[in-house]
Amino acid sequence: MKHTYSIKGMKCDHCRAKAEKALNTVEGVRAKVTLNPPEAIITMEQHVSTQILQEALSKAGEYTIEMAGDDAPAHHGDFQNHHHHGEHHDHHTHGSADGHMAHSGNLKTRFWISLAATIPIILLSPMMGIRLPFSLSFEGSHWIVLALGSFLFFYGGKPFLTGAAGELKSKKPGMMTLISMGITVSYIYSVYAFIANYILQTAGHRMDFFWELATLIVIMLLGHWLEMKAIGNAGNALQKMAELLPGNAHLLQPDGSVRDVPLRQVQQKQQVMVKPGEKIPVDGKIISGETTVNESMVTGEAKGVAKTPGASVIGGSLNGQGTITVEVTGTGDSGYLAQVMKLVGQAQQEKSKSESISDKVARALFYVAIAVGVVSFIVWYIATKDINNALERMVTVFIIACPHALGLAIPLVIARSTSLGATRGLLIRNRNALEKAKKISVVTMDKTGTITEGDFRVSAIKSLSDGWSDTEILKTMAAMEVHSNHPLAIGILNKAKKDTIDIPKAENVTLISGTGLSGIVNGLQAKIVTAA
Structure with a gap:
């Protein structure tokens, strides 16, 4: 059996990985956790209670977990209805996007404050291996460096210390552990x-690493802020898709009257009326009426699609100038828009090949760094008999082992590429496709709305x-096209409006099936037909 659960408290991919691993420790459970939307799809051999999870x-x-959507128990009926009938997507995706943006906002504030504390440390503390031609230090400046360095740490x-604690608790050291090791040791x-140099004033001068500590923290904060911002932007793109569905629908009653009801109350097999210019609230089949539908925000097709009785319509698309009656075939999770959102949301959380490799490298690098650092200490101590010298070399190894590029470049590039694509209408189903894109030699695409604008003029x-x-x-043409909602007719009427043409009234306008229109304008019989 398979169930879907919503999870609260996840803020980054590291959180997602921890949650997924924790759920998979439950006997008989196979869990796949995604960050955007924040949910777990769990397959169970036998029923496992939410309390155990x-x-x-x-x-x-x-983290907190609760059943979502179709799996929600009866006493969560209102939440379930939201999930079934569209409004849940708005809350769910909106909450997820807001969560990421709030987390990126926290990281942004933390970054700028840390940067402000880093600048005086850089100016007052000498950098390892470099001597500046001037000195900005003064009596007591080392106390300022100590205070700012402690604040920064x-x-x-x-965020890194907390993440490392989680990794070590799960016995799976990774990127956070490496970063924390670097800043903690330094x-x-x-x-x-500081204590040896300025308080105990022991013989010899010991070099501190406050400069390296400050720059390391600031660089990694910047990377994580940008990553969270990119993920949040991708979530906002999904939120915009969710907002395509209106909040209410015009539900036809058995006596023929129309009543406006919340979208979550609409059921399959019911009929709704869609007026000109309104968003179509549900997936369905046209029972009566003719119109053109703009499906560009859902399918990417910019050209208006002509719809007649029997044709299917997609929830979230925009109705043209005709009034139609639609029989509901899909709402909420069963709707086309919901399926697209779920597909994109899950695809955004799948790791690419490079990300998987970087995780393995980070895990191995932690143990390698520990081993090399200890060996460096032993070798330098044996060679120099100076424990301070040996400690400096060991600390240097630990700091250098912190994977600045590994922790910053790969997740940032992948997340940023995915979010940029989503905000521009490019929905990426598989992150590995981004890595394979460099091998593309031929691109096949639909012309209308992709190469062209799809707007007839x-x-x-x-x-x-x-x-x-x-x-x-x-x-003459505009007079007859007033009676049509064809995309070409709209282009002709827009031209007449632009040229401020006084459009005469046409009479006896009839549709010539598959050919055009005929009618009487200013007492003259006129036809608009194809050249054939």
């Missing part, structure tokens, strides 16, 4: 060097008869 999840962090380093050794009018001026031709 919550207990497992609580061991990984401050506990304030700016908090801070502890720097405090030791009159580019030129040329009369082929001396008895008709260009303006008279436009007047």
Whole structure:
């Protein structure tokens, strides 16, 4: 059996991985957790209560889990209805996007405050291996460096220290552990060097690493802020898709009357009326009426699609100038728009090949760094018999082992590429496709709405008869096209409006099936037909 659960408290991909691992520790459970939307799709060999899942999840962090959608129990009926009938998508995706944007906002504030504390540290603390031609230090400046460095370690380093604690608790050290190792070792050794140099004033000078500590924290905060912002932007793109569905629908009653009801109350097999210019609230089949539908925000097709009785319509698309009656075939999770959103949301959380490799490298690098650091200490101590010198070399190894590029470049590039694509209408189903894109030699695409705008406009009018001026031709055509909702008719009427043409009234306008229109304009019989 398979169930869907919503999870609260996840803020980054590291949180997602911890939650997924925790759920998979439950016997008989196979869980796939996504960050946007924040949910878990769980396959069970036999029923497992939400309480048991919550207990497992609580061991990984401050996360809460509850059933969502079709799996929600009866006493959550209102929530379930939201999920079924469209409004849930707005709340769910909106909450997810807001969560990421709020988290990126926290990281943004933390970054700027940390940067402000880093600048004086850079100016007052010498950088390892470099001597500046001038000195900005003054009596007591080392106390300022110590205070700012301590603030940076506990304030700016908090996200990494918290993440490392979770990784070590799950016995799966990774990127956060490496970063935390670098900043912790550099801070502890720097405090030791400060005490030895300025308080105990022991023989010899010990170099501190406050400069390296500050720059490391600021760089990694910047990377994580940009990553969260990119994920949040991708969530906003899904939110915009969710907002395509209106909040209410015109529901036809058995007696023929129309009543406006919340969208969540609409059921399959019911009939709704869609007026000109309104968003179509549900997936369905047209029972009566003719119109053109703009499906560009849902399918990407910019050209208006003509719809007649029997044709299917998609919830979230925009109705044209006709009034139609639609029989409901799909709402909420069963609707086309919901399926697209779910597909994109899950695809955004799938790791690419490069991300998977970077995780394995980070895990291996942690153990390698520990081993190399210890060996460096032993070798330098044996060679110099100077424990301070040996400690400096070991600390240097730990700091250098912190994977700045590995922790910043790969997740940032992938997340940013995905979010940029989503905001521009490019929905990526598989992140590995981004890595394979460099091998593309031929691209096949639909012309209308992709290469062209899909917006029909009159580019030129040329009369082929001396008895008709260009303006008279436009007047006559516009008079009959007023009675049509064809995309070409809209282009002709827009041209008449742009040229401020006084459109005469047409009479006896009839549709010539598959050919055009005929009617009487200013007492003259006129036809608009194809050249054939």
